[in-house]
Amino acid sequence: MLNWISQHWHTFWQTLGRLARAPISTLLAILVMGTTLCLPAGLYLMLHSLNRLQGVIHENPQVTIFMKILSNSSDIQQVNGLLNQDPKVKDYKFIPKNEALKSLAQRSGITDLLAGLPSNPLPDAFVVRLKNSTPENIAYFKNSVMNWPSVDSVQYDAIWAQRLAALISLGRNFIILISVLLAFTVSVIIGNTIRLQIASRQAEIEVSILIGATRRFIRRPFLYFGALQGLASGLIAWGILELCLMAINVKISAFSNLYGSIFILHSFSPSAIAVLLASSSVAGWLGAIFGTSYAIKNI
Amino acid sequence: MISLKQVSKRYPGNLEALRDLNLDISTGEAVLLTGRSGAGKTTLLKLVSAIEMPSAGEIMVNGQSITRLRRSQIPYLRRSIGIVFQDQKLLFDSDVLTNVTLPLHICGQSRSVAMKRARAALDRVGLLERERSLPVALSGGERQRLCIARAIVNRPSLLLVDEPTANLDPDYAKAIIDLFRSFHQAGVTVVIATHDIEVINRFPLRQIHLDQGRLLNHTGPTTY
Numbered sequence: 001m002l003n004w005i006s007q008h009w010h011t012f013w014q015t016l017g018r019l020a021r022a023p024i025s026t027l028l029a030i031l032v033m034g035t036t037l038c039l040p041a042g043l044y045l046m047l048h049s050l051n052r053l054q055g056v057i058h059e060n061p062q063v064t065i066f067m068k069i070l071s072n073s074s075d076i077q078q079v080n081g082l083l084n085q086d087p088k089v090k091d092y093k094f095i096p097k098n099e100a101l102k103s104l105a106q107r108s109g110i111t112d113l114l115a116g117l118p119s120n121p122l123p124d125a126f127v128v129r130l131k132n133s134t135p136e137n138i139a140y141f142k143n144s145v146m147n148w149p150s151v152d153s154v155q156y157d158a159i160w161a162q163r164l165a166a167l168i169s170l171g172r173n174f175i176i177l178i179s180v181l182l183a184f185t186v187s188v189i190i191g192n193t194i195r196l197q198i199a200s201r202q203a204e205i206e207v208s209i210l211i212g213a214t215r216r217f218i219r220r221p222f223l224y225f226g227a228l229q230g231l232a233s234g235l236i237a238w239g240i241l242e243l244c245l246m247a248i249n250v251k252i253s254a255f256s257n258l259y260g261s262i263f264i265l266h267s268f269s270p271s272a273i274a275v276l277l278a279s280s281s282v283a284g285w286l287g288a289i290f291g292t293s294y295a296i297k298n299i
Numbered sequence: 300m301i302s303l304k305q306v307s308k309r310y311p312g313n314l315e316a317l318r319d320l321n322l323d324i325s326t327g328e329a330v331l332l333t334g335r336s337g338a339g340k341t342t343l344l345k346l347v348s349a350i351e352m353p354s355a356g357e358i359m360v361n362g363q364s365i366t367r368l369r370r371s372q373i374p375y376l377r378r379s380i381g382i383v384f385q386d387q388k389l390l391f392d393s394d395v396l397t398n399v400t401l402p403l404h405i406c407g408q409s410r411s412v413a414m415k416r417a418r419a420a421l422d423r424v425g426l427l428e429r430e431r432s433l434p435v436a437l438s439g440g441e442r443q444r445l446c447i448a449r450a451i452v453n454r455p456s457l458l459l460v461d462e463p464t465a466n467l468d469p470d471y472a473k474a475i476i477d478l479f480r481s482f483h484q485a486g487v488t489v490v491i492a493t494h495d496i497e498v499i500n501r502f503p504l505r506q507i508h509l510d511q512g513r514l515l516n517h518t519g520p521t522t523y
């Protein structure tokens with residue numbers, strides 16, 4: 001067992017030495033692969049941030065109940081009572097039509113125009129938050145409220161949230177597809193690099209086979225080479241994206257502030273970093289298997 | 300140790316390198332495999348070390364039938380054999396010590412053990428002071444001794460040597476043959492393929508003479 005560990009340790013350092021002895025070509029290869037990995041990793045970051053945004057929306061869903069224009073105070077009291085008794089309701093707020101008009105006037109800057117209206121065209125409204133805000137619950141609540149006689153309409157701004165969810169789902173599939181394709185690209189690049197390395201070390205491999213080396217022994221340093229190059233590419237991709245995030249988040253933050261929200265692209269979580277590095281290493285390792293199994297067979 | 304029964308080897312193009320060869324070499328024996336170039340000496344060594352497979356017949360080495368060995372078992376057989384190749388097959392971009400430690404790394408020896416044993420082998424062939432030299436910096440005789448060091452470093456029970464004195468001065472050749480004599484005296488089975496008359500005349504070993512792939516005769520004593 002100790003010998004086995006010692007052999008792997010020796011091969012690992014030998015492979016690092018080989019990489020270090022050709023720093024320019026190693027760096028160029030890693031940069032190419034790292035940049036390639038930036039695309040799926042960057043898309044993942046964007047999707048992850050949108051996912052968080054979706055989470056925020058789902059945490060604070062609001063249902064607005066608009067009363068009929070001609071509703072009177074007893075109608076309002078009745079709805080108030082029904083909401084108060086409904087176990088699905090977390091809390092609610094009544095917004096009288098006069099207050100709504102005032103608020104509209106302040107926000108829109110058309111005070112004079114609104115002042116010229118013969119009567120207030122806005123209805124009284126209740127803004128309700130539910131305890132359980134799944135789309136099914138909200139739909140059920142909406143249908144039941146619509147049956148109340150003094151209620152004119154119920155609005156839940158679900159459409160764009162649903163669109164966002166659909167977009168995220170589509171994006172997730174797209175990222176999986178892109179990741180698989182680009183991981184395959186990385187594997188092919190590493191496989192080809194290794195194929196060329198094997199060709200340049202053919203004499204050494206031939207001698208090793210003649211004096212008793214197994215195919216596994218021959219393959220081992222190349223597998224380390226592939227995995228190490230993949231790992232380094234993952235690190236490069238991570239580094240590039242973190243730098244990009246630092247640069248772009250300032251602009252995104254300023255832009256989202258204009259819309260009264262705080263949206264930034266979040267950086268990698270520790271688990272995401274682990275997945276990125278592990279998957280890039282595995283891609284490199286698979287490329288090495290592909291490269292060696294083809295090339296060593298022909299020696 | 301080595302037993303060949305009705306062994307033939309045919310290469311593509313119907314080129315017959317060996318024909319119906321029957322041969323036995325005992326454990327601890329030293330033999331000279333003689334014959335002109337193209338007689339089949341190298342082919343015979345390649346068959347015994349499973350570098351080539353016979354077209355017909357059976358070969359036993361160390362009690363193992365080479366023809367029945369699985370492909371995955373061949374490396375393990377080769378590890379028990381020390382081979383000195385005619386074309387040396389050295390790693391020219393690695394130093395002397397790395398060349399000699401290679402068989403030990405292949406066998407899974409730790410780095411420290413490999414270094415120790417490689418230095419002992421280099422000391423045995425008189426190359427210890429050249430351990431950091433590249434093979435290109437060595438003379439012909441030194442390179443041959445390096446090949447021998449690599450072949451013996453795993454302490455094999457069988458040593459196959461192909462034309463060890465080719466292109467060497469007589470003094471170097473004598474030193475090389477003396478080395479094989481010492482290995483044989485230590486109990487190693489040694490098979491030396493040569494067409495060097497000097498070597499054949501100097502050392503009274505049992506001779507296995509090949510001509511056009513056929514065994515012509517056995518001559519000479521079986522031991523020193």
